[in-house]
Amino acid sequence: MDQKVLNPLYLYTPVAVVSVASFLSVPLSLVFGFVVTLLLSSASIFYSVPLVLFGAGFQLLEIYSDVHYGWFFLLAALLGVMQKALVRGTFNVYLAFVMPAIVIVALSFIHLLADSTYLERYFGLMSVLVYGLGLLGFIQDYPPGHLEEKMLTAISFSGICMGGAVFLLFSSQEISMARVNEMSLAIGETQSSPRLLTTILGFILTLNVLLLLLEKTNALSKLVYLISSVVVFLAMIYAGSRMPLISAFGSISLALFFYVATNFRNIQLDFLLYFSSVIIMASIGLLYVSLYGISFLPFLPDSVETLRVARSINIDDNARLVLWSSYLDKMTALEMLIGKGLGTSGNPHSFWIGCFIAFGTIGTLPLLIFFVYKLYQTISKHCLYALSTLLYILFSVATSSDVDRMQPWVILALGILLYLIKLNGCRDDEQAE
Secondary structure: OOOOOOOHHHHHHHHHHHHHHHHHOHHHHHHHHHHHHHHHHHHOHHHHHHHHHHHHHOOOOOEEOOEEHHHHHHHHHHHHHHHHHHHHOOOOOOHHHHHHHHHHHHHHHHHHHHOOOOHHHHHHHHHHHHHHHHHHOOHHHOOHHHHHHHHHHHHHHHHHHHHHHHHHHHHHOOEEEOOOOEEOEEEOOOOEOOHHHHHHHHHHHHHHHHHHHHOOOOHHHHHHHHHHHHHHHHHHHHHOOOHHHHHHHHHHHHHHHHHHHHOHHHOOHHHHHHHHHHHHHHHHHHHHHHHHOOOOOOOOOOOOOEEHHHOOOOOOOOHHHHHHHHHHHOOOHHHHHHOOOOOOOOOOOOHHHHHHHHHHHHHHHHHHHHHHHHHHHHHHOOOHHHHHHHHHHHHHOOOOOOOOOHHHHHHHHHHHHHHHHHHHHHHHHHHHO
């Protein structure tokens, strides 16, 4: 099969237009995004990645006929890739991802037979699982080096568009202040927490910093990574969710530790220079804030006195720990085995707790085994971008989200995608030798 190449115009332009259009009119951005995502996905599912990330980040921006804004982007991508698969007549299946997905789908049908109240949530979960399979099903169509470069750059560029949209929508009050004196944001008509947004932004920030430090590329790409890092970081500071920032910092630190440990004798001078620059800039920023406060930040309302991300975390009196304990105490032995189904316990504020409540040990254990196995593989193959992505999603959704939210699954699929691209590249190198 002849391998193809991705057109940068189709990767970068649509998400930029959607970002600007969201400031002018949220419905306009949705219609444009849906149509373009559908058309581009029918050509290549990889064109949908920046648009789906944008939709996932701003999922709760608006609700149309009980469907959230972000799901329209994912459903358009799903329709496009299904059309492509039907026309092509073949579809590669990544079995390692299929196995935990099949268990979750089987348990979903069992719970639906008992209670179909939350049918739309099961449909959403199955949709994002199929989208993940679609992302992993067309890797062989593209040269590994080309696909990795385009995906990483596209993810980074989508960060610029999403970060820019945060400030544009903040100025138009589509995104508003959650509190008067504390800098944190509320999104959409439901005035929801921006945690879904910052989960996506944290993933992009994690990759950006590593790309800036490690990737051997041209100056223009480095500039994109730098701008994206700054814009995304500021957007996360304004949004106010702490765990995605903590997870990004932890994932970056662990990935860099692994890189230094395995390349200690071959550390390049440019890595040391970039790393020193990041540390110096961060130190200067922290020193300035400690001396002069946060008044220098742009778009900051006069009423704001503190940042929510700077609020201390109280482990001893954490409401989530009490909530999780109450949920687990109410589960019977059978429910601990097969779960209670989606939507039966409100918002669990944890992907992993939510998975256990919904699908029990039978549903959660295969997913955890899959995660651990993929972490082992990324370490053994020195896939730093995939490793950092898996570590990030493992940590960031531990205290937020739910098992049927699209953000964890999309990020997980992209992490596996980066691993498989690296694996295919290694195989091509071995065959060339």
